[in-house]
Amino acid sequence: MEASIPTGSVKTEPGQTFRIIPIMVSLLISGFIGLFSETALNVALTDLMQLLDISAATVQWLTTGYLLTLGILVPVSGMLLQWFTTRQLFVASLSFSILGTLVAALAGSFEMLLAARVIQAIGTGLLLPLMFNTILVIFPVEKRGAAMGIIGLVIMFAPAIGPTFAGLLIENLSWHWIFWLSLPFLVIALACGILYMQNVSTITKPKFDIASILFSSLGFGGIVFGFSSAGEGEGAWGSTKVIVAIAIGVIALLLFALRQFSMKQPMINLRAFKYPMFTVGVLMVFICMMVILSSMLILPMYLQQGMKMTALTTGLILLPGGIINGVLSPVMGHLFDKYGPRWLVIPGLVIVSVVLWFCSGITTASTTALIITLHSCLMIGIAMVFMPAQTNGLNQLPRHFYPDGTAIMNTLQQVAGAIGTALAVSIMTAGQVKFMKSAANPADPAMKSEALTAGIQNAFIFGMTVALIGLVLALFIRRVNVHKDVKPAVTAKQSQSA
Template identity: 35%
Template sequence: MNDKRNLIVAILLSAAFVSILNQTLLLIAMPPIMEDFKIDANLAQWLTTVYLLTNGILIPITAFLIGRFSNRLLLIVALTLFSVGTFLGAFAPSFPVLLIARIIQASGAGIIMPLMQTIILTMYPKEKRGSIMGFAGLVTGFAPAVGPTLAGWILDHLTWRHLFFTVLPVSVIVLTVATIFMKNVTTKKEGQLDSLSIVFSSFGWGGLLYGFSIAGAVGFLTIQVWIPLAVGSIMLVLFIRRQLHLPQPMLEFRVFQSTIFTITTILSSVVYALMIGTQILLTFYIQNVRQLTALETGLVLLMGALVMGIMSPITGKVFDKVGGKGLALVGFTCILLGSSVLIGLSMNTSLWLLALLFTTISFGISMIMMPLTTAGMNALPLALMAHGTAMNSTLRMVGGALVTALLVTIMSTVTTLQLEMGTANAMLNGIRSAFFATTILSMIGLILSFLLEKKNAS
């Protein structure tokens, strides 16, 4: 049984790794793509936005899909979609085709993450979930941080198409292994997918994600942002009301009746947002202010990625013994320390110091991300596990988009107001102001951590 479980976990972690790595690989490839297809930055940004939107629409539906179909079939379909999208992206003759490829990729990736968490949490008892979710944390922490380093090296030596060529064989191998060895562990339930719920969910989560994701580029106070945010908010209210009245809801909002689940979901969303936000701000600083390369950016982030990868399985085992409160307090203290020092960035800040500070923040993130997700899931009955993982993944994405938009807006606003100092100095002050915001966020996270229980009841 243990061998079978280990093989299933290995397949799931490999699928999650390749799908998360794919998200960050393309982030620093925008300039060559813009040059190849003769498009501007606003259009190129849709490669990230459309990926986020497709994920946001699909993830809330996964709780229903996990209940309705076998986990083996779902994983094979998700990996097939991802592989087809990757193949299409590698040979895309035009920008619209590349955009379609990203949508197909995201359709597969949106199913993989919540499916991975649900299967793992279903297979293991509460007292062992921390350890195994620690290995999941290795994937979710390491993949997005190593992406820029790998992409930087590939772009320095090859073309942006080779980013897809790098991912494709891995996804095909994982698909082949999953087809042969994957077993069914989740329980199927009868039920119909409510079409009105899909409409409300798609426009609700999609509107919020779209509004927040473009806010960083065009500013929060523009009509392009407020219309999708308003539509998204209204649709989300209608979606929640409908779910609370359906006998078999598509997404069960009653998971928030658990205080522990609610607090841990908020905290893990804040941590995810801080991780993505810190990476983006450091990328702007290294490439736009200091005029250094994508590879140098990746190398600064690499040590943090390695620490996150090494620490996640360790913190998972610690969580099983002592619970999440102590880990969260230590974690947010590290993030607070690293963020507060980054407020003092200058034109001459050593790249070694940047790497050390990002490593400190990454160490803190490894203490929080998966342990708190596990603590939240442990507070739910097994029947609500799929709904809990879908809700956690969705709110993490929305939180990440919101905080990233907020940080970029702060940076852009300060930069615009201080342009008389010169572009580089103005942007430096903008980045420092944004790091002041991450410091406040990490302080809020630290305060909320005191509300956690010392050790969850088994």
């Protein structure tokens, strides 16, 4: 039986009837498991450094390689959404995710694990734009906040429980079980998609432009690779590799932008940036991703290496904040639908800035209760900013810009993650070196923890600076009017009468 959104089917165009719940279940299961394995691995990085005999700069590439792949693939996703059906892309996405997870579960070396992460990233790179594009199509504008909130609940719950489960698995089994645990759920998600996923996108098959793909890959790939390489250690920023990679990336992105504006059917229609709230939304998401991913990398290092906590304890400390963020996501979605973004985004960035300022004062003597409180407050602030800014920005776009808007949003999220983590690691490393140079007895083992903490304090000051820049930008955010090309979905009964 057909019903109105959000509990049943919806008919948005003549002849198109979408079953909301089965589509959402398929997307949410796959998104949940993908993010679970990604964040769970962060807690295992310290153990992997010892087990695989690799440095912090090397182990960082398990995250960087993932982001690099996304940075290259996601820009092409806007065109893929117009070439292949929703079902085809969903099945391809889950197939890559399953293959990558299986390879990771069997990995016995760093190289094999890195290859597995790249394969997983291909799956995620196909899934993320597909998920957001689907939501934009099947939900009316006035209900998108709630829909994005549900996605936030599921997606943020994965990072919340990921570190805790990883700690349990590492202490009792091995890090391989992070992936063995994920594998059956990905298979279930694939089965759900095969049975219930519907085609929601419009297939237009624009021309494949080899030059655009080349410029995009060199541009986004060069930026991600350059910034990630800069985080490898002291003096890396001045290395030839970093300078050349970033220079190639910047030049290629300029050429990519010029080519897109000169084409009748661009690979990514950058004219989406002519919508001011979309531009503000992109910048807000960019800033949030820099803060989130740098914090998710820095905090576990501080807890495990600075405060000498186990992986399980680290996961338990990070659990409350992640759960709070997930629970608040649908609440923020409803508040956004009712009041708009301004009264959420601005207070949220104030909270984030204040929390990061407090974090810059943590030491090896800081209490567990303080860390849990600060992390929880940080997650509250992020929940108030991320989804409302993203949804508000996408709402201003007309429907034919949906694939481009989601591709731009998701691409810049990966670039922001790479830049944020690279800068945070570089600042942390520089702080450690400076501390050790001024230490009275650098050979004292206790000095290593103190040096790490000093570096991490500097990294949090960097995060606070980024958040304050976001706060200034947030002063320009306003609720958008529904674009005339964006037609709200109607109930099945209304569509039948039409």
